[in-house]
Amino acid sequence: MKSIRIYLILFFVACLSQFSFGQISGSAHDFNNENWNSSGEICIVCHTPHNSNTTVAGAPLWNHQVTSSTFTPYTSATLDATAGQPGASSKLCLSCHDGTIAVENYGGRTNGSEIISGNDLVGTDLSNDHPISIAYNTALATTDGGLNDPSTANSGLGSTIANDLLFAGQMECASCHDVHNGGGNSNLLRISNASSGLCLTCHNK
Amino acid sequence: MKLYFIVLLYIFAGTPGYVTAQSIISSKHNLSVSGPGSVKSTSKSEICIFCHTPHNSNPQVPLWNRNNSNTIYTIYDNSVSSSINATTGQPDGSSLVCLSCHDGTVALGNVLNSATDIFDGAGTKMPVGSRGFLGTNLSDDHPISFVYNSALSVSDGNLKFPPEYPATLDENSKMQCTSCHNAHNNMYGNFLVASNEFSGLCIKCHDNNYWDFSSHSTSPAIWNGSGTNPWIHVETPFASVSQNACANCHKPHNAPGKAQLLKSTLEENNCLDCHNGNVAQASKNIASELTKLYKHNVSGYNLLHSPNENTAGVNHVECEDCHNPHAANSTTASAPNANGALKGVAGINQDGVVVNPVSYEYELCYRCHADNSLFASTTTRQIEQNNTRLEFDISNPSFHPVAGTGKNTNSPSLIAPLTESSIIYCTDCHASNGTNAPAGPHGSIYPSILKYQYVKADNTVESSSNYALCYSCHSRTSILNDESFKEHDTHIREENTPCNACHDPHGINNAQGNSINNSNLINFDLNIVFPNKGKLRFEDRGNFRGRCFLTCHGKRHNNLSY
Numbered sequence: 001m002k003s004i005r006i007y008l009i010l011f012f013v014a015c016l017s018q019f020s021f022g023q024i025s026g027s028a029h030d031f032n033n034e035n036w037n038s039s040g041e042i043c044i045v046c047h048t049p050h051n052s053n054t055t056v057a058g059a060p061l062w063n064h065q066v067t068s069s070t071f072t073p074y075t076s077a078t079l080d081a082t083a084g085q086p087g088a089s090s091k092l093c094l095s096c097h098d099g100t101i102a103v104e105n106y107g108g109r110t111n112g113s114e115i116i117s118g119n120d121l122v123g124t125d126l127s128n129d130h131p132i133s134i135a136y137n138t139a140l141a142t143t144d145g146g147l148n149d150p151s152t153a154n155s156g157l158g159s160t161i162a163n164d165l166l167f168a169g170q171m172e173c174a175s176c177h178d179v180h181n182g183g184g185n186s187n188l189l190r191i192s193n194a195s196s197g198l199c200l201t202c203h204n205k
Numbered sequence: 206m207k208l209y210f211i212v213l214l215y216i217f218a219g220t221p222g223y224v225t226a227q228s229i230i231s232s233k234h235n236l237s238v239s240g241p242g243s244v245k246s247t248s249k250s251e252i253c254i255f256c257h258t259p260h261n262s263n264p265q266v267p268l269w270n271r272n273n274s275n276t277i278y279t280i281y282d283n284s285v286s287s288s289i290n291a292t293t294g295q296p297d298g299s300s301l302v303c304l305s306c307h308d309g310t311v312a313l314g315n316v317l318n319s320a321t322d323i324f325d326g327a328g329t330k331m332p333v334g335s336r337g338f339l340g341t342n343l344s345d346d347h348p349i350s351f352v353y354n355s356a357l358s359v360s361d362g363n364l365k366f367p368p369e370y371p372a373t374l375d376e377n378s379k380m381q382c383t384s385c386h387n388a389h390n391n392m393y394g395n396f397l398v399a400s401n402e403f404s405g406l407c408i409k410c411h412d413n414n415y416w417d418f419s420s421h422s423t424s425p426a427i428w429n430g431s432g433t434n435p436w437i438h439v440e441t442p443f444a445s446v447s448q449n450a451c452a453n454c455h456k457p458h459n460a461p462g463k464a465q466l467l468k469s470t471l472e473e474n475n476c477l478d479c480h481n482g483n484v485a486q487a488s489k490n491i492a493s494e495l496t497k498l499y500k501h502n503v504s505g506y507n508l509l510h511s512p513n514e515n516t517a518g519v520n521h522v523e524c525e526d527c528h529n530p531h532a533a534n535s536t537t538a539s540a541p542n543a544n545g546a547l548k549g550v551a552g553i554n555q556d557g558v559v560v561n562p563v564s565y566e567y568e569l570c571y572r573c574h575a576d577n578s579l580f581a582s583t584t585t586r587q588i589e590q591n592n593t594r595l596e597f598d599i600s601n602p603s604f605h606p607v608a609g610t611g612k613n614t615n616s617p618s619l620i621a622p623l624t625e626s627s628i629i630y631c632t633d634c635h636a637s638n639g640t641n642a643p644a645g646p647h648g649s650i651y652p653s654i655l656k657y658q659y660v661k662a663d664n665t666v667e668s669s670s671n672y673a674l675c676y677s678c679h680s681r682t683s684i685l686n687d688e689s690f691k692e693h694d695t696h697i698r699e700e701n702t703p704c705n706a707c708h709d710p711h712g713i714n715n716a717q718g719n720s721i722n723n724s725n726l727i728n729f730d731l732n733i734v735f736p737n738k739g740k741l742r743f744e745d746r747g748n749f750r751g752r753c754f755l756t757c758h759g760k761r762h763n764n765l766s767y
Contacts, residue, residue, distance in 0.1 A: 074265070074266075074268075075266075077375065078266075078267070079266075119260075119261070128260070129260045129262070193251055194251070195250045196237070196250075196254070199252075200252075203253075204228075205228060205253075205389040
């Protein structure tokens, strides 16, 4: 009886340890030391407490210039979902990562020159990137056959995929990435991809 | 206490559902450190990464993370198999991404989203010689990347269209690796999309004539454990012939017998690996027959046979010339009809016209033994004819009743149930010798692959064994009692003259002989029977009566009547 208690305690400790808590400070999105960020602030690159940019619906107190690019979505003969133009939240990510707007174009500035590059550059051609802004629901999972049902499958973050990883039922950049590094994982992933854990959260392969 | 168990059960039941038998995780395609195979990374824990990347993939679909091998492949095309109807080219589509590991040219850890080798840092490639190693020579693999449409189905004649689920074509209607394989799911072995027991996957596309009723499709025979495992070419063979089905003979990858993707380069070995007494029943043990001196020498010819050859092909004999392995079964028949063993094979009919399939057994024999000069007569006779088809023509003055009822209406020596209206098979005389030998002319200790002894030499002492072949149908007692020809006993027993001296067992063609001189299969052996005063002739004078003009054993027959 006592040993079972100990095992249970150990088990819950092990569970908790899966959720390593990260923070934006020190992460790839901590820009306070960048020479283009004279303010030394972290949040300011994206957010402002006042007079935020409301051109994108749902943008959270947005302080950065928003991309107006037209994107080439991912297509595949075996893709059962349909990827259209990026949704609102993904468009905010692409406002730096599509390479059309300088990272320092925040707070009303539009003439920056610091364009994202290398592995961080996603570009406007999204055809070689995992599809985003796709409706991911029970019907899609059934049709595809290789996806977990988001309404019932555990996300590993406490609830279902639909509740934890989707946005209005859509898969977006933020389904995999936590812009604020909440998970403390490499590549700002929400869930560690050790043993492809992130991929296999949705993909039933 | 009980509550804890329930809680524990709940926790274990709640572990992620992807850890199942058919998941990629438990398959050899899990190249991560957690993979079950012998070929796997020494440290990388990510699984998908060996093939996929979420960003900057190439090719874009399916989010591919591997460098392409950029190889020009040797393909399976009509230079490999003259019977292929599909038009094949360099691999394309999804097959290319499979080959980026399986051709063995690109390191398993050479992925786009890492500057260094993620497998083991050492550039390890698909091991040469492993079952997964296809190499850059795909001419010994099932063709891929060809358009599979209704036109192909029609021109081939043995392909279904569309293929049955779950065998699928790609978006360009092409057959690809993915038509048979699902890289993510190994529940059926070899990452097949369906179980191949009873060749369930092969027959999603292949619709071979006769197959469903062939012994190779239905036989429950199993290997008895002796000799070499006939299914050693299969990674995980099933127990019986019917379960292995196509895989009894065929190998879809790295096939030694490229053209038909056969497991063995030597045609006969595809058959004899089972027909050696270790799988097929003893009555189908052909290998032992082929060790005899006189045989259809299938091991004497290699790579000359082609399934679509015409009768003007290169001289050879293979098992497949007489047997269609997709059709053969144990159905019995009565002469002259071809039995199940000869089902679905081509031949030449009595009119000299190619027929496919044969209806009558002799039509198959004519395929080689008629209308060509391959086979010289074994006895030098008055009338020479090497075209067996013409020897058995039913308009001949006399012939053994193979292609039709014989001419002789009074043959007292016939052993019941044979009668003057009976028809016999070529294989009633030409067959493997031995009491329990397999049917058919596979091999014999007697010349001309005869079923029983048939001594043709002059001065042979008569015995039941020396002329056992003749006596198997014609009663020795009747013959020696002179029930037909009054001098049989004198000639055969007293003078030691062989049957073959006077009789030509096949027949005498009507264009060369006539009903007076060549009735009763009379066509003298010129090594034994000589002219008398320039005359060498038999004349039929009615029932059991005739006269001869000849010299034999020094005795002159000058109009000698009986």
